[in-house]
Every structure is written in structure tokens, then in C-alpha cells.
Amino acid sequence: MEFDFGKAARHSEQKLEELRKAEFLPPELLELIASVHTRQLEAQRDCRVVLPEEEALSPAEENLKGRPLIERSRFPWDRAQSRKLFEEFATLLEGTNGPMARAAGIIKEKDSAGELELDEAFKAYLEGDEDFFNKWMEKTPDAPRTMNFLIQSAITPSIRAAALRLIDHLPVVVDDMEVKKLGDADTGLEVTPAKNQARSHGHCPVCGSMPLIHQLREKQGYRYATCSFCSSEYRVRRIACALCDESDPKKLQFFDAKEEPGFRVDVCNTCKNYIKTCDFRELDRIAVAVLDDLASLPLDFLAVEEGYNRCTLSAWGF
Numbered sequence: 001m002e003f004d005f006g007k008a009a010r011h012s013e014q015k016l017e018e019l020r021k022a023e024f025l026p027p028e029l030l031e032l033i034a035s036v037h038t039r040q041l042e043a044q045r046d047c048r049v050v051l052p053e054e055e056a057l058s059p060a061e062e063n064l065k066g067r068p069l070i071e072r073s074r075f076p077w078d079r080a081q082s083r084k085l086f087e088e089f090a091t092l093l094e095g096t097n098g099p100m101a102r103a104a105g106i107i108k109e110k111d112s113a114g115e116l117e118l119d120e121a122f123k124a125y126l127e128g129d130e131d132f133f134n135k136w137m138e139k140t141p142d143a144p145r146t147m148n149f150l151i152q153s154a155i156t157p158s159i160r161a162a163a164l165r166l167i168d169h170l171p172v173v174v175d176d177m178e179v180k181k182l183g184d185a186d187t188g189l190e191v192t193p194a195k196n197q198a199r200s201h202g203h204c205p206v207c208g209s210m211p212l213i214h215q216l217r218e219k220q221g222y223r224y225a226t227c228s229f230c231s232s233e234y235r236v237r238r239i240a241c242a243l244c245d246e247s248d249p250k251k252l253q254f255f256d257a258k259e260e261p262g263f264r265v266d267v268c269n270t271c272k273n274y275i276k277t278c279d280f281r282e283l284d285r286i287a288v289a290v291l292d293d294l295a296s297l298p299l300d301f302l303a304v305e306e307g308y309n310r311c312t313l314s315a316w317g318f
Contacts, residue, residue: 001168003045005042005044005045008041009038009041011288012038012041015292016030016037018295019294019295025294025297028096033294035092036089036092037290039085039088039089040085040156040157043081043085043157044158044161046081047078047081047157047161049076049077049078049158049161049162051165052070052074054169057070057166063171063205064171066200066201066203068204068206068207068208069169069205069207070166072127072128072229073126073127073128075126075159075207077126077158077162078157078161079119079122081158082154082155082158085153085154085155086150086154089149089153089154090104090150091104098143099142099143102140102142102143103143103146103147104150106140107140107146107147107150120132121151122151124151125151125152125155133147145313145317148317148318151317152313152315152317153316153317159231160230160231162230163206163207163227163231166206166230167206167232198237198238199235200237201245202225202236202241202242202243203242204227204230204232204234205232205234206227207229207232209227209229209230210227210228210242210311211236211242211275212225212226212227212228212231212289212293212314213226213275213293214236214275214276214277215278215279215280215289215292216277221279221281222238223235223236223237223238225242228313233289240252241268241270241273242275243268243273243311244270244271244273246270246271251270252268253266253267254266254277255267255302255306256299257298261283262283262285263277263278263299264276264277264279264299265277267303267306267308272309273309274303274309275311276292276296276299276303290314290315293314293315294314294315294316
């Protein structure tokens with residue numbers, strides 16, 4: 001799939017204007033995220049990633065059973081661009097006020113002194129190595145997630161660009177029959193991820209990571225997930241927990257808040273996890289998953305108060 005930079009930029013700016021009206025977000029934090037997000041879109045347009053050979057990807061049959069196309073730890077990324085973005089975002093963050101600015105200054109000092117190996121940090125992120133980031137949390141206790149924010153923000157454009165191309169290698173099921181790959185032109189069908197049948201598992205078919213957020217679309221209310229790592233979109237079952245696969249309707253509930261129209265929280269009473277869902281079908285609003293996650297932040301607080309857990313960080317590393 002091709003990345004439509006113009007469309008993504010327009011939708012993001014529209015969503016950011018909505019967020020600027022939200023009273024619960026500190027203006028300085030929102031402008032920081034707006035600057036980083038805008039730069040990420042530009043970087044995604046310009047980055048260079050080399051995909052692995054077809055033989056290195058999971059076979060179609062195994063992918064349909066739940067094995068991701070490629071493990072997160074082996075995901076291709078643009079090393080040069082990611083290092084450059086890390087420096088840009090650290091400088092941007094240092095120029096703000098508050099604990100994160102001071103933490104960025106500490107990280108830059110450690111980097112200059114040779115105490116930070118960026119390739120090691122990016123590798124730790126790809127492998128989900130929390131021990132690495134926990135050590136940096138101790139170095140910046142007033143803003144413990146700053147290193148996560150910088151590394152995740154810097155490598156994300158590469159990851160998203162690679163994922164958009166990897167999606168073409170996903171197998172498609174139509175009427176319970178496998179139809180080659182999404183990118184194949186000789187199927188006789190105009191096949192896209194949106195027309196694929198719902199996956200029988202909740203994790204991402206591209207990288208295997210858990211979803212960041214869900215969205216209901218089309219008049220039937222089909223449920224789509226956005227991956228928390230590579231941002232791939234894929235259809236999942238409407239009545240099933242994305243985390244533990246619980247499918248008993250009696251154990252699956254949802255709640256919303258009238259102050260946050262268009263959002264709800266789906267909870268599972270088996271695993272006690274939750275995930276937020278956007279439903280803009282009757283609202284004049286577009287969806288931008290990483291910003292919708294931020295826009296629905298009050299619902300995270302409500303879910304935690306009710307005793308539920310969130311299995312992923314935000315798209316910003318905190």
C-alpha cells in the first residue's frame with residue numbers, strides 16, 4: 001500500500017484542531033505532540049526501508065492461524081533517519097519547560113559522553129526490552145518515560161512505512177477460501193485489508209503486537225484494530241476480547257461517558273483488561289488512531305478506576 005502523505009496531513013491537522021479544544025490536555029504537551037506527529041508524517045514519506053525476502057515471511061497458512069508475518073524484533077527500519085529524528089526530538093523536547101525538558105537534557109548529556117548507544121536503544125525497543133528502559137527511568141526519575149518517548153517517536157516513521165508495504169503480503173480470506181496476497185493483482189478481486197474477513201485473533205497479523213485502539217466502521221459496525229507497534233489496521237471479531245480471546249458476551253462489557261461522544265471502553269471480565277473503541281459513524285469526525293487515543297484519555301482514567309488494565313502504552317511511549 002502507498003502512503004498518502006497529503007491525506008494523512010490533512011486528517012491529522014483536523015484532529016489536532018479538535019484536540020486543541022480539549023480542556024484536559026496541557027497546551028504545551030499538545031503542541032509538542034503536534035510537532036512530533038507532523039515531523040513523523042514527513043519522515044514516513046521520506047524514509048528508506050528494505051523489506052526482507054518473501055521467503056523470510058511467515059507462510060500464508062501460518063499467518064492465518066495467528067503467526068505474524070515478521071517478528072517485531074526483526075522489523076526493518078531506517079537507521080540513519082531514526083538516529084537523526086532522535087536528535088531532533090531530544091532538542092525539541094529540551095526547548096520546552098518542565099521535567100521532560102530536564103530529562104531530555106540529561107539524555108543528551110549522556111549521549112555526548114558516550115553513555116548512550118542509540119543502536120542498542122533502538123534494538124531494545126524492537127525487542128520489547130523493558131529492562132533497558134527501566135535503567136533510563138532511574139536516570140530521569142522526574143520524567144521516567146522520556147527515553148521511551150524519544151526512541152519510540154524516532155523509529156515509528158520507519159516502522160509504519162515498512163508495515164504499509166508488508167500489508168501487501170498478507171493472505172486474504174474471501175468466503176472461507178484463501179486468495180493469495182493482498183498485493184496480488186491476478187485474483188480478479190479488488191482486495192484490501194478492509195475487505196478481509198475478521199481475524200480470529202486480536203493481535204496484529206503483521207508484527208504480532210497488541211492493538212492500540214479499535215474503531216467501528218461501516219453500517220454493520222465492523223470492528224477494526226490499529227496495531228500499537230506498526231500501526232497496521234486489520235479487522236477483528238466484534239464479540240471477542242482482543243487480548244485473551246474471551247468470546248462469552250456475558251464476560252464482555254463496555255461503558256462510555258457522555259462527555260466523550262464517539263468513544264467507549266470495551267472491558268473483559270476474564271483478563272480484566274480494556275481497550276478503547278472509536279465509533280464516529282454518526283458523527284462528522286475522521287479517525288486518526290494515535291491522536292484518538294490521546295483524545296479519549298479521560299476514559300483511560302475511568303477504566304483504571306473501575307479496576308481494569310491497559311496492555312499497551314500510548315503511541316508516545318507513556
